[in-house]
Amino acid sequence: MAVDLTSTNASKIASALLLERRRAGSPAMGMVMTFVVVTDEGDHYDALKAARAVSREHPARILGVIRRSARGAASLDAEIKVGDGPSGEQVLLRMSGELARHAESVVLPLLLPDSPVVVWWPGRAPEDPADDPLGRLALRRITDVAAAKRGRAGALLTQAKNYSPGNTDLSWTRLTPWRALLAAALDQYPAKVKGGEVAAERSNPSADLLVAWLTNRLEVPIERAVSKGPGVTHVALTTGGGDIEICRPDGVLAEFTIPNAPNRPVALKRKETAELLAEELRRLDTDDIYQDTVRQVCVLAGHKPPDTPPSLSLKGGDVQRPQRSRGTRKATGPRKRPSAKKSNKS
Amino acid sequence: MTLGTSYDNPLRDPQDRRLPQIAGPCGMVIFGVTGDLSRKKLMPAVYDLANRGLLPPGFSLVGFARRDWAHQDFAQIVHDAVKEYSRTDFREEVWRQLSRGFRFVPGDFSDDIAFSQLHDTIEELDRERGTAGNHAFYLSIPPKFFPDVIGQLKEHGLADNGTGAWRRVVVEKPFGHDLKSAQQLNAIVSDVFAPESVFRIDHYLGKETVQNILALRFANQLFEPIWNANYVDHVQITMAEDIGIGGRAGYYDGIGAARDVIQNHLLQLLALVAMEEPTSFEAQSLRTEKQKVLRSVRRPDRLDLHTARGQYVGGWAGGEKVKGFLEEEDIPRSSTTETFAAVKLMIDTRRWAGVPFYLRHGKRLGRRVTEVAVVFKRAPHLPFSATATEELGQNALVIRVQPDEGITVRFGSKVPGTAMEIRDVTMDFAYGGAFVESSPEAYERLILDVLLGEPPLFPQHEEVELSWQILDPVLEFWTELGKPDPYPAGTWGPTSADEMLARDGRAWRRP
Numbered sequence: 070m071a072v073d074l075t076s077t078n079a080s081k082i083a084s085a086l087l088l089e090r091r092r093a094g095s096p097a098m099g100m101v102m103t104f105v106v107v108t109d110e111g112d113h114y115d116a117l118k119a120a121r122a123v124s125r126e127h128p129a130r131i132l133g134v135i136r137r138s139a140r141g142a143a144s145l146d147a148e149i150k151v152g153d154g155p156s157g158e159q160v161l162l163r164m165s166g167e168l169a170r171h172a173e174s175v176v177l178p179l180l181l182p183d184s185p186v187v188v189w190w191p192g193r194a195p196e197d198p199a200d201d202p203l204g205r206l207a208l209r210r211i212t213d214v215a216a217a218k219r220g221r222a223g224a225l226l227t228q229a230k231n232y233s234p235g236n237t238d239l240s241w242t243r244l245t246p247w248r249a250l251l252a253a254a255l256d257q258y259p260a261k262v263k264g265g266e267v268a269a270e271r272s273n274p275s276a277d278l279l280v281a282w283l284t285n286r287l288e289v290p291i292e293r294a295v296s297k298g299p300g301v302t303h304v305a306l307t308t309g310g311g312d313i314e315i316c317r318p319d320g321v322l323a324e325f326t327i328p329n330a331p332n333r334p335v336a337l338k339r340k341e342t343a344e345l346l347a348e349e350l351r352r353l354d355t356d357d358i359y360q361d362t363v364r365q366v367c368v369l370a371g372h373k374p375p376d377t378p379p380s381l382s383l384k385g386g387d388v389q390r391p392q393r394s395r396g397t398r399k400a401t402g403p404r405k406r407p408s409a410k411k412s413n414k415s
Numbered sequence: 416m417t418l419g420t421s422y423d424n425p426l427r428d429p430q431d432r433r434l435p436q437i438a439g440p441c442g443m444v445i446f447g448v449t450g451d452l453s454r455k456k457l458m459p460a461v462y463d464l465a466n467r468g469l470l471p472p473g474f475s476l477v478g479f480a481r482r483d484w485a486h487q488d489f490a491q492i493v494h495d496a497v498k499e500y501s502r503t504d505f506r507e508e509v510w511r512q513l514s515r516g517f518r519f520v521p522g523d524f525s526d527d528i529a530f531s532q533l534h535d536t537i538e539e540l541d542r543e544r545g546t547a548g549n550h551a552f553y554l555s556i557p558p559k560f561f562p563d564v565i566g567q568l569k570e571h572g573l574a575d576n577g578t579g580a581w582r583r584v585v586v587e588k589p590f591g592h593d594l595k596s597a598q599q600l601n602a603i604v605s606d607v608f609a610p611e612s613v614f615r616i617d618h619y620l621g622k623e624t625v626q627n628i629l630a631l632r633f634a635n636q637l638f639e640p641i642w643n644a645n646y647v648d649h650v651q652i653t654m655a656e657d658i659g660i661g662g663r664a665g666y667y668d669g670i671g672a673a674r675d676v677i678q679n680h681l682l683q684l685l686a687l688v689a690m691e692e693p694t695s696f697e698a699q700s701l702r703t704e705k706q707k708v709l710r711s712v713r714r715p716d717r718l719d720l721h722t723a724r725g726q727y728v729g730g731w732a733g734g735e736k737v738k739g740f741l742e743e744e745d746i747p748r749s750s751t752t753e754t755f756a757a758v759k760l761m762i763d764t765r766r767w768a769g770v771p772f773y774l775r776h777g778k779r780l781g782r783r784v785t786e787v788a789v790v791f792k793r794a795p796h797l798p799f800s801a802t803a804t805e806e807l808g809q810n811a812l813v814i815r816v817q818p819d820e821g822i823t824v825r826f827g828s829k830v831p832g833t834a835m836e837i838r839d840v841t842m843d844f845a846y847g848g849a850f851v852e853s854s855p856e857a858y859e860r861l862i863l864d865v866l867l868g869e870p871p872l873f874p875q876h877e878e879v880e881l882s883w884q885i886l887d888p889v890l891e892f893w894t895e896l897g898k899p900d901p902y903p904a905g906t907w908g909p910t911s912a913d914e915m916l917a918r919d920g921r922a923w924r925r926p
Contacts, residue, residue, distance in 0.1 A: 096891050181471075245466050247418065248433070249434050249435050250437070252437075255425070256437070256439060262425070287426070321508045330440070330473070333545065335512055336512045338509075357428075357430040358431045383430070384428070384429040
């Protein structure tokens with residue numbers, strides 16, 4: 070069922086939601102979060118479609134926010150959908166006039182009680198999401214610097230400099246399969262890494278994050294090479310016994326190489342937005358590893374890292390100075406093996 | 416390997432919870448690869464794991480069966496099975512990653528040549544695919560062949576892991592057909608494999624369900640205080656199937672409902688619901704608690720009064736005309752195998768003294784459902800007039816296992832209106848609308864656990880034997896009785912089951 074309300078306000082929307090939910094036989098029960106999608110007329114269809122797909126795994130009240138021209142009289146229109154699709158409710162809010170600058174006044178009363186709020190900017194994100202009026206309502210703020218039409222490298226650095234706990238970026242989420250495979254490579258071939266290289270198309274925030282992550286974790290310089298893409302095409306880690314390599318020229322199937330073992334193909338597909346969001350929503354606490362990584366991004370770019378509470382990762386947020394000589398390891402306390410996983414022993 | 420065992424992977428961090436654990440280099444050998452289970456569940460699960468990026472690069476799958484197939488014929492069979500049954504989309508690149516690791520070994524379970532060929536195939540995979548000597552053997556075969564296969568594995572050195580490598584074995588339920596056979600089976604398996612290398616799977620009871628029950632009980636303050644004999648009147652554990660025995664006549668006749676489901680599945684659910692809080696969620700401490708509670712289970716003295724069994728007869732079920740059990744193909748007309756079984760059990764602990772646990776399972780019942788219903792005592796005093804609470808039943812908390820996994824709470828509420836009238840209402844929680852769709856299938860979780868060497872949440876032999884100890888006298892008693900009570904297909908079992916509860920002043924829930 071869909072209901073359109075014009076020139077309305079939050080309390081009318083709330084009553085309409087209640088009425089619709091009852092009329093549809095209360096399908097939208099057990100919602101676990103409010104998912105705010107800040108979008109525009111051009112993108113809202115795809116963005117909300119992805120959000121609905123995610124709400125199958127995380128039943129949510131989805132609030133789509135479209136801010137129109139700030140000129141003219143303040144006005145609020147709402148499109149309500151309940152019981153259409155797997156679970157949850159969806160409200161698309163269109164705001165114009167002065168109201169476009171006060172979107173939070175509409176969103177706040179529509180948040181589900183006592184449950185997490187997540188804000189996602191599928192397109193252009195505010196420079197400091199945590200200080201954005203909508204961002205301030207949220208526990209988790211999801212940006213996507215790769216969505217910027219130009220100046221992606223700058224966009225990543227902006228997000229990195231303004232990082233606050235609770236921020237994440239889909240460029241980071243896209244890296245998970247790569248990171249998992251690299252970690253698995255070192256599980257299989259445990260060796261001291263002396264250096265490495267990440268090759269990707271010229272403007273690719275994920276590649277920059279991967280360089281920062283590897284630099285931060287391995288404490289060695291990682292080169293950034295430029296390739297034709299798509300996305301990240303090649304990662305190499307140099308060890309005394311040879312290179313660990315993952316090569317994905319076509320964006321689909323990768324070749325996995327570790328020393329002393331045959332080469333093997335691995336499917337490494339780029340994920341859909343809905344899959345990325347689902348991973349993002351699975352945990353809503355601070356992503357300490359992302360925090361360490363964006364601090365590293367700042368340092369690699371010659372900027373001061375943002376002030377953040379100490380991360381809980383084993384590295385405790387210390388960043389690697391790019392000019393540091395090879396092989397000198399800062400005392401970071403004893404590293405502990407990740408708990409309770411003994412993968413190669415019977 | 417360069418740094419030995421003290422190496423800490425710098426790319427892993429306990430805080431990095433996005434990174435999935437990918438199994439180390441390894442392969443899997445499926446015996447009985449032509450069977451239904453293998454085609455419908457195992458092969459698709461392997462593909463789904465690969466598709467989710469959880470299989471190691473170089474993972475290899477060896478099929479073993481009595482067929483005259485070449486490697487590519489086997490690959491074609493897997494291809495068709497995956498296309499038809501896998502949960503996730505078919506992707507060519509994932510297929511290419513997987514298919515290079517497919518091998519097929521034709522042969523009989525008694526065929527020495529075939530097993531030495533299997534040995535060679537595994538060594539070849541270690542060289543060509545880098546499986547590093549790590550292999551899991553999945554016995555998707557009838558239990559009567561276990562001794563043969565396990566003996567062959569031992570004889571041909573297939574069960575010896577080299578240094579740093581592992582060999583594991585997966586066995587499907589049923590684990591024996593009584594205590595004695597379970598012990599024999601265990602003796603055979605444990606002669607060849609160490610206990611932690613033996614994975615017994617009960618595919619009805621997914622790890623997800625086990626963890627959901629643990630979370631409900633031990634992550635909340637709300638339920639645990641009333642989870643005892645002071646508040647609980649009784650517990651009903653039901654697994655009902657709407658289907659008949661289908662093509663499983665050969666297996667089912669002589670086994671029956673109690674051995675097939677109560678012995679493993681329902682007693683496991685009982686253990687999870689009734690056990691004390693484990694010291695941790697490590698498999699070991701979980702097992703300790705489950706064993707404790709299974710040890711305290713007591714059967715009623717009068718089995719004739721507190722058990723029931725039945726056999727479905729033809730009729731109309733769910734709008735279809737169906738055959739009775741004795742008319743099913745390959746079932747002898749004189750079969751006394753039960754298709755419905757119900758048992759009352761007591762647990763002799765302080766927490767559960769005096770609280771009966773009623774377990775029932777049947778085929779061709781009203782609908783397909785598995786649930787645990789904890790039924791509470793009535794409020795000791797109701798400050799309402801008798802007419803107001805006439806329709807008020809007992810409060811209940813129902814753990815729905817399948818389909819539609821979730822929780823239902825039943826309690827009394829005032830009917831809107833001027834009169835004071837109280838009636839039962841239910842409140843539902845589901846684990847997400849289609850969450851089931853994206854939550855991994857039981858087989859995926861199991862195969863992943865086997866490959867990772869995660870200690871299984873599945874029972875080890877002590878639990879299996881304890882369960883047989885509980886059930887054996889009941890089964891013996893039933894063999895003396897002759898024919899089970901008939902019940903029409905599509906109903907909730909024989910009247911003797913209803914009488915069994917009526918003797919205690921209770922009634923079965925309609926699930």
